[in-house]
Amino acid sequence: MKLTTAGESHGKALVAIIEGLPAHLKLDIDKINEALANRQSGFGRGARQKIERDRVEILTGVRNGETLGSPVTLCIYNKDFANWEDSMSAGECAPAQMESKKLTKVRPGHADLTGMLKYAQEDARNILERASARETAIRVAAGEVYRQYLSALGVEIGGYVCEICGIKDEGRYAFNELANAKTTQTGMLNSEAECLAMDKISQLKKEGDTAGGAVEIRVKGLKSGFGSVMTYATKLDAQLVGALMSIQAIKGVEVGAGFEVAKKSGREIHDEIFYNETQGFYRETNRAGGIEGGMSNGEEIVLRAAMKPIPTLMKGLQTVEFSTKKNAVAASERSDVCAIFALEVIAESVVAEVIANAVSVRLGGDTMEQVLERYEKLCK
Numbered sequence: 447m448k449l450t451t452a453g454e455s456h457g458k459a460l461v462a463i464i465e466g467l468p469a470h471l472k473l474d475i476d477k478i479n480e481a482l483a484n485r486q487s488g489f490g491r492g493a494r495q496k497i498e499r500d501r502v503e504i505l506t507g508v509r510n511g512e513t514l515g516s517p518v519t520l521c522i523y524n525k526d527f528a529n530w531e532d533s534m535s536a537g538e539c540a541p542a543q544m545e546s547k548k549l550t551k552v553r554p555g556h557a558d559l560t561g562m563l564k565y566a567q568e569d570a571r572n573i574l575e576r577a578s579a580r581e582t583a584i585r586v587a588a589g590e591v592y593r594q595y596l597s598a599l600g601v602e603i604g605g606y607v608c609e610i611c612g613i614k615d616e617g618r619y620a621f622n623e624l625a626n627a628k629t630t631q632t633g634m635l636n637s638e639a640e641c642l643a644m645d646k647i648s649q650l651k652k653e654g655d656t657a658g659g660a661v662e663i664r665v666k667g668l669k670s671g672f673g674s675v676m677t678y679a680t681k682l683d684a685q686l687v688g689a690l691m692s693i694q695a696i697k698g699v700e701v702g703a704g705f706e707v708a709k710k711s712g713r714e715i716h717d718e719i720f721y722n723e724t725q726g727f728y729r730e731t732n733r734a735g736g737i738e739g740g741m742s743n744g745e746e747i748v749l750r751a752a753m754k755p756i757p758t759l760m761k762g763l764q765t766v767e768f769s770t771k772k773n774a775v776a777a778s779e780r781s782d783v784c785a786i787f788a789l790e791v792i793a794e795s796v797v798a799e800v801i802a803n804a805v806s807v808r809l810g811g812d813t814m815e816q817v818l819e820r821y822e823k824l825c826k
């Protein structure tokens with residue numbers, strides 16, 4: 447399967463084309479829209495979320511609620527385009543409007559400066575419009591299609607926010623508890639940690655500052671053998687880490703025990719293997735995070751991703767004005783103070799994409815019936 451996304455933050459629309467989906471996958475559009483609403487939620491979001499009410503439109507590849515096997519095109523129209531048409535149209539734009547939207551006080555922590563130098567631009571808008579995390583809306587819509595494909599096989603994805611600006615939720619939650627994270631304000635499951643985190647976000651907002659955090663994403667029900675030990679590019683852990691790292695503002699990703707492995711001995715880290723008639727091969731611990739040798743091993747896949755604090759600060763950071771080269775305070779467009787709740791939703795989506803691809807590579811299938819039949823024949 448192949449996913450291509452396109453679209454600028456204040457352009458007309460965001461689009462995605464998914465190639466390689468089998469025929470007869472039933473798609474629930476309400477569920478895609480629910481995921482899009484979740485991506486726009488959470489304590490600490492900025493004013494943009496009040497303008498947009500993201501809803502997906504399916505333009506191709508689906509008829510009567512089912513995929514046809516042809517490329518599926520998803521589209522989300524940007525409501526804010528109405529306010530930006532004069533400066534963001536594909537046709538000729540109004541010079542005065544373009545000037546008023548021009549950004550040259552390049553923002554540290556953004557793609558602005560390096561992008562302007564690389565693409566020979568005088569206006570950071572030509573870079574930031576694509577670098578913006580607005581793009582993740584369409585990745586979430588596509589991720590929801592992949593999730594529905596996986597769900598048909600009994601593979602589920604969940605997660606929660608485990609840290610906000612140093613405040614940790616260190617609970618060890620059962621998979622079925624994770625769904626509750628979507629009903630909270632921060633994505634944390636521990637209410638004490640959530641209160642502390644909300645106070646911290648409010649305080650940072652008052653100070654013109656921002657917060658980051660970390661999320662845990664889990665995959666349940668995936669049988670063993672997805673991914674490959676044979677070539678490095680097809681290793682499942684490499685693909686998952688790469689996908690999570692491709693989300694804006696992600697600076698670290700862990701699989702299973704992650705960086706803890708550096709502190710412990712082999713006996714403390716490796717998951718011993720057992721066998722009995724009912725369970726077959728099994729492990730009593732899962733410090734490997736469900737992946738050994740680049741392949742799923744049948745245990746839950748456990749990933750964590752760390753997000754840096756939002757780089758646009760209302761009390762702007764020190765920078766240089768691009769054309770005059772004089773010291774300046776970085777531009778501050780309306781912005782989130784903390785977007786960790788959204789990150790959790792986005793991270794689930796990119797994980798769904800990688801796992802669905804690994805299933806498709808191994809099982810192929812022109813129809814969902816073929817995929818299901820092949821999946822059922824595999825051992826755990």
Ligand SMILES: Cc1cc2nc3c(=O)[nH]c(=O)nc-3n(C[C@H](O)[C@H](O)[C@H](O)COP(=O)(O)O)c2cc1C
Nearest residue numbers: 555556557577578579694695757758781782785788
């Ligand atoms: C869900 C989400 C929302 C974001 N919202 C903002 C925002 O409102 N303002 C901002 O400056 N950065 C925001 N970011 C982060 C920037 O998009 C990101 O840091 C920037 O594009 C540079 O990319 P890099 O951090 O991966 O190097 C957000 C990131 C995510 C994942």
